[in-house]
Amino acid sequence: MSDTETFDILEQRKAYNATLTQAADKTRATWFPVVVLLLLLAMPALQFVGNYNYLLHLLLFTLSYVVIASGWNILGGFAGYISLGHNVFFAVGGYFAGMMFARLGISTLILAPLAGLVAGLLGYLIGLITLRVRGPSFIISSLALVMIFRIFFENWEFVGGAAGVSLKANDLTVQWAKLPYYYGFLVMAAFTVWVSYRIKHSKFGLGLRAISKDEIKAESAGIDTRFYKVLAFAISAFFVGMAGAVWGEYLTYIRPNIFLTVLISVNMVLICILGGKGTIAGPVIGAILIVAFNEFFVATLGASEINILATGLIMMICLMFFPLGIVGTLAKHRKLPRFLDWD
Amino acid sequence: MLEIRNLCKHFGGIKAVDQCSFSVEQGSITALIGPNGAGKTTAFNCISRTMTPTTGEVWLDGERIDGLRPHKITGLGLSRTFQISRNLADMTVLENIICQSKISGWRDMFKPAMSADEIEKAMGILEFLGITRLAHEDGGNLSYGQKKLMDLAALLMSDPKIILLDEPAGGVNPTLLEEIIGHIRKLNEQGLTVLIVEHNMDLIMRLSHRVVVMAQGQVIADGTPDEVREDPAVLEAYLGGTMEAA
Ligand SMILES: Nc1ncnc2c1ncn2[C@@H]1O[C@H](COP(=O)(O)OP(=O)(O)OP(=O)(O)O)[C@@H](O)[C@H]1O
Numbered sequence: 001m002s003d004t005e006t007f008d009i010l011e012q013r014k015a016y017n018a019t020l021t022q023a024a025d026k027t028r029a030t031w032f033p034v035v036v037l038l039l040l041l042a043m044p045a046l047q048f049v050g051n052y053n054y055l056l057h058l059l060l061f062t063l064s065y066v067v068i069a070s071g072w073n074i075l076g077g078f079a080g081y082i083s084l085g086h087n088v089f090f091a092v093g094g095y096f097a098g099m100m101f102a103r104l105g106i107s108t109l110i111l112a113p114l115a116g117l118v119a120g121l122l123g124y125l126i127g128l129i130t131l132r133v134r135g136p137s138f139i140i141s142s143l144a145l146v147m148i149f150r151i152f153f154e155n156w157e158f159v160g161g162a163a164g165v166s167l168k169a170n171d172l173t174v175q176w177a178k179l180p181y182y183y184g185f186l187v188m189a190a191f192t193v194w195v196s197y198r199i200k201h202s203k204f205g206l207g208l209r210a211i212s213k214d215e216i217k218a219e220s221a222g223i224d225t226r227f228y229k230v231l232a233f234a235i236s237a238f239f240v241g242m243a244g245a246v247w248g249e250y251l252t253y254i255r256p257n258i259f260l261t262v263l264i265s266v267n268m269v270l271i272c273i274l275g276g277k278g279t280i281a282g283p284v285i286g287a288i289l290i291v292a293f294n295e296f297f298v299a300t301l302g303a304s305e306i307n308i309l310a311t312g313l314i315m316m317i318c319l320m321f322f323p324l325g326i327v328g329t330l331a332k333h334r335k336l337p338r339f340l341d342w343d
Numbered sequence: 344m345l346e347i348r349n350l351c352k353h354f355g356g357i358k359a360v361d362q363c364s365f366s367v368e369q370g371s372i373t374a375l376i377g378p379n380g381a382g383k384t385t386a387f388n389c390i391s392r393t394m395t396p397t398t399g400e401v402w403l404d405g406e407r408i409d410g411l412r413p414h415k416i417t418g419l420g421l422s423r424t425f426q427i428s429r430n431l432a433d434m435t436v437l438e439n440i441i442c443q444s445k446i447s448g449w450r451d452m453f454k455p456a457m458s459a460d461e462i463e464k465a466m467g468i469l470e471f472l473g474i475t476r477l478a479h480e481d482g483g484n485l486s487y488g489q490k491k492l493m494d495l496a497a498l499l500m501s502d503p504k505i506i507l508l509d510e511p512a513g514g515v516n517p518t519l520l521e522e523i524i525g526h527i528r529k530l531n532e533q534g535l536t537v538l539i540v541e542h543n544m545d546l547i548m549r550l551s552h553r554v555v556v557m558a559q560g561q562v563i564a565d566g567t568p569d570e571v572r573e574d575p576a577v578l579e580a581y582l583g584g585t586m587e588a589a
């Protein structure tokens with residue numbers, strides 16, 4: 001090897017080491033999510049000093065959105081398959097756990113993982129069929145899925161048809177009645193975010209990212225694209241189904257129109273797009289913002305269609321300034337505050 | 344090592360590849376040449392199963408591979424590059440390369456995306472190609488020539504036995520061209536079998552041990568560079584004499 005060549009390599013080594021130190025400097029702010037989690041764990045203590053039921057409801061609502069949006073993100077954000085039909089799994093989880101609760105009296109909080117597995121298995125089977133196409137065709141197939149399941153549930157007498165089934169409320173006093181569900185969703189949200197993080201940093205996650213960029217390249221790189229996609233679909237359905245399980249008991253009834261509405265399937269997509277598709281913190285930020293916007297407009301404009309319109313409008317404005325979502329865009333410009341960098 | 348038998352690929356009425364048969368010897372550099380639209384890329388696509396061949400067989404080390412899915416073929420040690428680089432944007436060069444590292448079974452899927460060993464191996468490859476400084480660049484932001492080098496780097500990550508290069512030096516400057524030729528030669532000396540598509544005749548004649556010539560989907564000549572150069576059918580296909588000019 002000639003001297004100049006050796007010199008070149010040494011130069012490159014140096015340059016590379018410099019980039020490494022830069023990377024190491026970007027230490028993770030793990031404390032932040034941990035502190036948020038602790039605060040949320042302590043929040044119900046407010047009930048000792050007053051009536052904060054509404055606040056707890058909003059937090060619970062946000063947490064449930066974190067679970068479904070983060071779940072959706074595994075397929076839609078990581079693998080790049082936009083599903084507008086993920087509320088099917090919300091419904092399947094809800095009905096499975098709801099019916100078991102109604103018949104056998106087992107709490108949906110205990111059933112949630114099982115309901116998630118049922119939804120995940122269904123997701124796996126559906127994914128085997130619908131993931132053969134991508135882009136608009138996939139989106140349309142996911143919409144068709146919602147219609148099929150809506151018709152199915154509305155006509156299935158065993159689960160009460162369109163009227164659904166009402167579920168027993170728990171025996172706790174009004175002050176504490178929300179607590180089990182609040183903690184249920186908190187645990188699920190933390191779990192979902194943690195799993196998303198683990199997936200993103202695994203070979204599986206790297207493969208999904210490759211698939212979202214260029215499936216043919218991914219395939220020729222040695223990635224079993226079909227299995228990766230279907231597995232992502234199943235995991236994603238698992239989380240959405242788990243959320244659905246507890247949601248039914250929280251509302252004290254299961255009915256097609258609380259699960260299988262456009263609003264829910266669209267919201268999980270919007271949350272991810274607003275927060276940052278394919279990022280870990282994105283769905284969390286998005287869920288907080290959507291609930292906050294909605295509350296703000298309901299408070300100022302009243303509970304009419306106008307607040308939905310206003311929420312839509314402000315989202316459009318956000319996306320004009322943050323085309324990749326808030327977390328995604330800030331990260332791209334290297335302006336993401338460290339405490340929000342969960343990736 | 345690699346044997347293609349009666350491969351056909353039809354697009355509607357177009358016979359892009361028509362009854363193609365040729366083989367690639369272990370340890371050789373074999374060139375696949377032919378005028379634009381001869382069907383070289385399509386043949387590559389059928390071998391690596393990016394496309395499904397209409398009919399025909401592909402054998403790798405005595406195993407029939409034309410029914411396998413692409414990732415299996417890569418797993419068996421056949422890797423390819425694309426004529427137009429397909430880099431993964433929003434992923435660093437390092438990630439682009441490590442994407443290509445071998446995964447066996449679903450257990451591997453949940454290992455960390457990039458182990459220290461893999462990073463070291465990838466950096467070794469980048470060093471061999473002289474592009475270490477690009478490691479943390481976005482794969483989508485590279486220049487044309489850099490992309491070609493990155494393709495080569497990614498290819499090596501999967502420890503292939505045979506590599507299919509579709510115009511690895513197409514449209515790059517003469518210095519880089521020499522560099523890439525050097526790399527291919529070095530890899531071949533280390534025992535890697537190479538099948539290469541290239542339009543630069545000078546390069547082909549210097550580099551390859553065997554040359555397969557395609558025109559209109561068919562193999563019209565097959566032999567050493569010198570034999571092929573003299574072949575009347577080849578001269579005909581290249582419209583009389585561009586071979587000398589090249
Ligand atoms: N996906 C496709 N659909 C229809 N026709 C195709 C497709 N891909 C290639 N062809 C046709 O097949 C023929 C062979 O194309 P191919 O890309 O294999 O040529 P090539 O030898 O690689 O040419 P070049 O040297 O320009 O890269 C061309 O006539 C082309 O139009």
Ligand SMILES: [Mg+2]
Pocket residue numbers: 383384385426509
């Ligand atoms: Mg070509």
